[in-house]
Amino acid sequence: MPYIPHDPEETAAMLAAIGVESIDDLFDEIPSRLQAQDLDLPEGLSEMALRRELEDRAMANSSLRCFAGGGAYAHHIPALVWDIAARGEFYSAYTPYQPEASQGTLQVLYEYQSFITRLTALEISNASLYDGASGLAEACLMALRIRGSDQSILVPENLLPSWRRVLDSVLGLQNIRLISVPYDTTTGLLQLPEDANAAALIVPQINAFGLLEPVDALTDWAHARGLLSIAVVNPLSLAILKAPGDWGQQGADIAVGEGQPLGIPLTGGGPYFGFLACRKAHARQLPGRLVAKTVDGQGREGYCLTLQAREQHIRRGKATSNICTNQGLMVTAATIHMATLGSQGLQEAAMTCHARASRLRALLEALPGITFPYAGAFFHEWVVRLPKDAVFVRDTLLKQGLLAGIPLSEWGEGASGDLLVCTTELLEESDLLTYREAMRSMLEAQ
Amino acid sequence: MPYIPHDPEETAAMLAAIGVESIDDLFDEIPSRLQAQDLDLPEGLSEMALRRELEDRAMANSSLRCFAGGGAYAHHIPALVWDIAARGEFYSAYTPYQPEASQGTLQVLYEYQSFITRLTALEISNASLYDGASGLAEACLMALRIRGSDQSILVPENLLPSWRRVLDSVLGLQNIRLISVPYDTTTGLLQLPEDANAAALIVPQINAFGLLEPVDALTDWAHARGLLSIAVVNPLSLAILKAPGDWGQQGADIAVGEGQPLGIPLTGGGPYFGFLACRKAHARQLPGRLVAKTVDGQGREGYCLTLQAREQHIRRGKATSNICTNQGLMVTAATIHMATLGSQGLQEAAMTCHARASRLRALLEALPGITFPYAGAFFHEWVVRLPKDAVFVRDTLLKQGLLAGIPLSEWGEGASGDLLVCTTELLEESDLLTYREAMRSMLEAQ
Amino acid sequence: MNDSIFVHDHPTTPPALPTDIPAECLRQAPLNLPNAAELDVLRHYTRLSQKNFAIDTQFYPLGSCTMKYNPRIAHAMASLPGFARLHPDTPAPAMQGLLQVLWELQEWLAAATGMAAVSLTPAAGAQGELAGVAMIRAYHQSRGDHGRNKMLIPTAAHGTNPASAQMAGFEVIEIPNLADGDLDMAALDAHLGPDVAGIMLTNPSTLGVFERRIAEIAQHVHAAGGLLYYDGANLNAILGRVQPGQMGFDVMHLNLHKTFATPHGGGGPGAGAVAVQARLQPFLPLPTVHKEGPGTLRWLSELDVPQSIGRLSAHGGNIGVLLRAHAYMRRLGRAGVRRVSAYAALNANYLLKELQRVGYQAAFPQRRASHEFILSVSDLHKATGIRALDVAKRLLDFGIHAPTIYFPQLVPECLLIEPTETESKATLDRFVAVMAQIRQEALEQPELLREAPHHLPVGRLDEALAARRLDVAALS
Amino acid sequence: MNDSIFVHDHPTTPPALPTDIPAECLRQAPLNLPNAAELDVLRHYTRLSQKNFAIDTQFYPLGSCTMKYNPRIAHAMASLPGFARLHPDTPAPAMQGLLQVLWELQEWLAAATGMAAVSLTPAAGAQGELAGVAMIRAYHQSRGDHGRNKMLIPTAAHGTNPASAQMAGFEVIEIPNLADGDLDMAALDAHLGPDVAGIMLTNPSTLGVFERRIAEIAQHVHAAGGLLYYDGANLNAILGRVQPGQMGFDVMHLNLHKTFATPHGGGGPGAGAVAVQARLQPFLPLPTVHKEGPGTLRWLSELDVPQSIGRLSAHGGNIGVLLRAHAYMRRLGRAGVRRVSAYAALNANYLLKELQRVGYQAAFPQRRASHEFILSVSDLHKATGIRALDVAKRLLDFGIHAPTIYFPQLVPECLLIEPTETESKATLDRFVAVMAQIRQEALEQPELLREAPHHLPVGRLDEALAARRLDVAALS
């Protein structure tokens, strides 16, 4: 019996100890009409047959050279990261409710929090949220709690559309008003209104077109009008881009983002993790778990969960969030990833991503008929405008083993030829040339 | 600097502490003319580039459905086996010279020894040799030590030829005579002489053609003439085949074999491991490491290496073998593999291997022009005689993703159409049908 | 204590930043993460891992969390490059293998729950709850029934239930339980009315017993126009045997990281798939997988499902977790799935009986255990001052993870014990022996418990100091 | 102590055996291996693993063993299915990827050693030695020089050297070392003659110092018609800087599990590739990889290399280990390979200096350390009765693996310490501090050392009892 250790003698002895005849008797409090017999499920497989079936399935997904980003990025993950994160002691433990028996997980989380605060230049980081988009929803709710009165948020239209949808779904439930802030269609950058009544302004750095926003000005604009500034950032980019805590005069109030670029495999969209950092003054409004360093009775240093009164298991309906199980193992991997790369490795990866993006753009610029709708600075992603339908181009390049990017038309944005292209350190010069050639023949074809 | 932790300040401080100016100064006892400058090696690669290069190389090997055996077998290995064996605590430890700090490895080895003695029905197993073939050479040397006077060994001609070559290479160095024992070309089975002067008879069960030998009679023959009997066995087959300790009247004296079928990936031929078991009376002639259970000063049970006086680090030139580093991690994996499968799992795997072999043979029997030169019982491997050159057939079937077997002509044996075919539990009915069809069209083609 | 990772830092000079990015966008102070050697990193985190208790190393009977064996094959399968390297924006024709897996999982979970349709997107139980109650809300609103702003929840419910209801804009009304563990029907009836959107129940409840009058409850709630939400945290108790759909539930979540053996990972990631009766299907969160035919599967979007409550995360949920749950279900198959609840119940009832035998008091002695059960050590507390916390801490000294304590809050000095079906009789017997010894220690040497744990890297930690100091990040 | 795996057994009924196999060939008594649940197996071996010291968890300065960091990427690469699932009898055209890797490794090792050709097949150092001396034998015999049946070996040599020589049919003659660690040239010259096949040397020697007169030795041995064998166990000391080929050696082995960072695995597998000067190339063990052109690599066999000493194992050697060594070399490249010896020497010399500073005595105080060095605690032994063994055992209490002790045997109460280049200054400094404390303890509380270790799962084990009882397998 897969994963069940009992042999018939043991089962019999246990039933006897309980004083029943059969296992079915253990369910005698359940009305028998509720007890279904055979479920419509397939037969079980041996581990061997299972492996074969799933290896076939995995092979049925194309293996593509990745030029797509849009919130999920193909990066190199050092081999040690998942070798360690997948050790049973991390993999099969749970929330550190018993800190004495969970110092491993707790210290990892403390180090994670330390790394995130350093990346963001803010004082406090929680121990993870589900993903970047749901993390942004939590950040908005947090801002609303801090601000108290205002029940609206300014949401840029050049925020990733999937993130906007999550805000709509989650914040809509509490009748929170999401006020759209348009972008300038010639620059792709945010266009702020003169004034606004809202709890916070979301500032996406990098925006959905891969462009860098003038974050100092945006943050100052928000603060000048009494709004909080919520920074949405790519954590890897922070190795070279300005940290949210340093934006404008006072810095952003909350920084949130998708942690996937920090050692998390793409896996078709998840599990990833959301990170959220803020100022110490707002600690009590923070959603999610938080780990602190303390001492035991003998003065030995140790770690434990703290400010648990914010959380659902204590505060129930009044908690700062309903989150309970979060993304612990992802954060464990991210911590090991950051420690393995160090500032230096992260900076190198970020610099390489950027260099590749500049290089590929230069290569494509030479192709006839291709333009770039937005001229602004970028990190590792930009929009190219093709003289053909971008969906068609993307689908054609698939056959050459290239995932060429994300057609903006799939988001209902831009021109039909607009393709959002991303490069990371995984791409070598030869890949860029392959891409250019594939694009060239594609465009030359009738 | 990959894998070197020093920063320039530390290096400087260390040099200062030593009292030299530069690292080069540390080599000042080495005549400078011996100090080469740049070696002819390629530039280093980042981990990322290395992964890409080696993944490409791995892809350059064909992925084939395996019908080849001949001493190396494609079996299912449960996922947990290598997840645990590759844990750093096993992977990066060394020989348990400090038993207090190596109880993990030592208990694993003790359990391994226990499993092997049960598989073989002998009393003592060492903790591994390099592989089956070199293990057989050690077994012969052991037999010669036990017998003292006779400096020859009876070696069947239906022993795997690669094993015979190893005996030639290793035993030849000490001028030991290897007396070939022919096989009956109609049955494929060993043909014993009336009499023989030798220290031991090697009894391969299963023989090189996949056939089962009458091991009782062979063992009794040897014992009746004062020879030791050295059993060469496939450990998985022992889940259903007679254990060497039960062969004949007195049982085999030494059992040796290739451990690869017990959870070791094929990896193009190694690392595998050799196992060797014997009677307690011969313990002091055993080559290799041996672990025993004992107690510490407080009476707590623990494990340590024992009878080390047999070994090279104590006995030097008079040791029972020169072996030092052996195949520890393979044996760790094999132990976990055997524990995961249990007797039941091993028996099921062995039964399935056998059933598949019978089935495929039946399927092929129906094809015109195909014969089976040997009629005897088999475990999971047999010789089929094709009406075409077996090398040609094998190479043609490669293109259909099948490794069809091993042409006996590559060993200089049998007819040109003879192909040694092996089936394991990894093959499903559909694979057998695919094989049959591929073979059919192959044979039908002009 | 382990050293901090920061002690392994080797200072480096930060690189020159790109010149084609405006200076105002560039990092100011150099990033100050440790630059440690690979071996030091590996050693640091390997050693940290050894300080954890985990299923792979200890018995972990943490009630309500279903700490069962997490098969290593599931991890291997989810890690296959064909899955792990798949970008979420890969067009559907290039990810048919993954879509097939997800589609099957949807089907199988529907079959296991007796529901019409499933969305796999919620990232954990709590997000599933949020999705579920949001669907209840959307359902009522779609019918023009706008006055239903109350959600009924038993007092004993898990904290996420009221938190999720609140997050979905509901007012939470607590319904008490009776002394036998069942819901107080009178209190329920008193609250039912046109302002009630529905009720959130766990069954077996968080009290470790099956809610016997569930059919009646369903009838009353439905009669009053409300819907029933099933918190699937305890599904392990009845898997393959009782379908929530048959009990009368309209919508539910499953904790795949509990019932379907995906790892808890030190606190996630989980997966909180939601399942619904047909009338709620139009509201399922997106994306879901639709099969048009073999090899032509695709994601459904807002265009296909306009009434959907929307999206809960940027992509399709915790897919790597879903892959593991799929592998587990496929391995078990029909018969194996049913065995889960059988042996979970066997282990729980056996353990309850044995612990009673050695002197412990069941919270509901007249009831069968479900897959878990509650002990109360109030008797010990009265006799010796020893608390459930002390028993829990002392267990750690024996290499056993503590059960859940002080939940549900309404049972004083309680331990919620869930052995799961993957533990052997030998493990349970050892647990009983240790618990018996601890009971004796409590009576004879209570300080041994009060000062426990003694054999772990740290003793009891000063949590008040932790909150006061709030040292939550190493200062740079 | 952990429970035995056998306690997790659940008895099962053995299956009916095949009827188409003669009964006399079938198993008699049912096989009696434990049938344990997967979780119990996983937990058992995971917990056992935690009882090991290992590089991944502890500083492991085991002299002569080069316990450096084993990069995890090398393990990942060797585990790729494209390598791991390859049957050894796959025809060469279908394993070009593997053959290319092996061919490159042959080339690189030849370059690193200054030799003409390499065979990768030996499974470990000792098998490499056997192959090496067998080639020496074959060489002399091929020239009709049949009288050379003696092999000279320094007294301080590793035990495998004489054992391998003996196994290859040679008579072993021991050559002493001088007080400064160098070989006794006079003794050498006294033995050289027409009956000497060659000499086996390690350089730096097992005394942790470089044999300064190696050129002279080579000249004398060659002049006498002998060949020089280089035991590559200490190659880490000079990698990328001094080529054995240039020192005058004719044949050598490399321990890839030392110098090239492949794991020691609790006692192997290793890989003991052999490298030779051109005149010995015809004798290399088989198989080797030959490149006819790009994409046309193949194994060489007896047909290609008729003078070969033959085969040492059934296939191509420990290929998975070779894959790891290849990955390591490729990662390091030319500059990285040279850094190995640079920092190995830096760490060793620094540690020697620091340990002398805190009072320990070097065995060869006038000499530079190579990548390792010897301390002798004879002074402590005289003063307090404390032995090297006691120091070693006490180190374990501090979470540090003991150095090699009592090897080489000619230095009394010795510790052979090899830090390797992958350890940081911080780790070395901690080791010095611990060693200083132990020295103080030896003087003030010697029983603390004599009874050590105190903090490990077991204390010192009764080895005499172990040999007497010879309990080497659990009885069924």
Ligand SMILES: Cc1ncc(COP(=O)(O)O)c(C=O)c1O
């Ligand atoms: C009864 C119950 N409901 C809901 C939850 C919430 O599930 P999750 O932690 O997956 O969000 C839990 C989990 O701890 C639970 O035990």
Ligand SMILES: Cc1ncc(COP(=O)(O)O)c(C=O)c1O
């Ligand atoms: C100096 C020396 N020579 C030879 C050997 C033998 O190498 P192996 O253990 O790989 O057989 C060793 C290994 O311990 C050694 O230290």
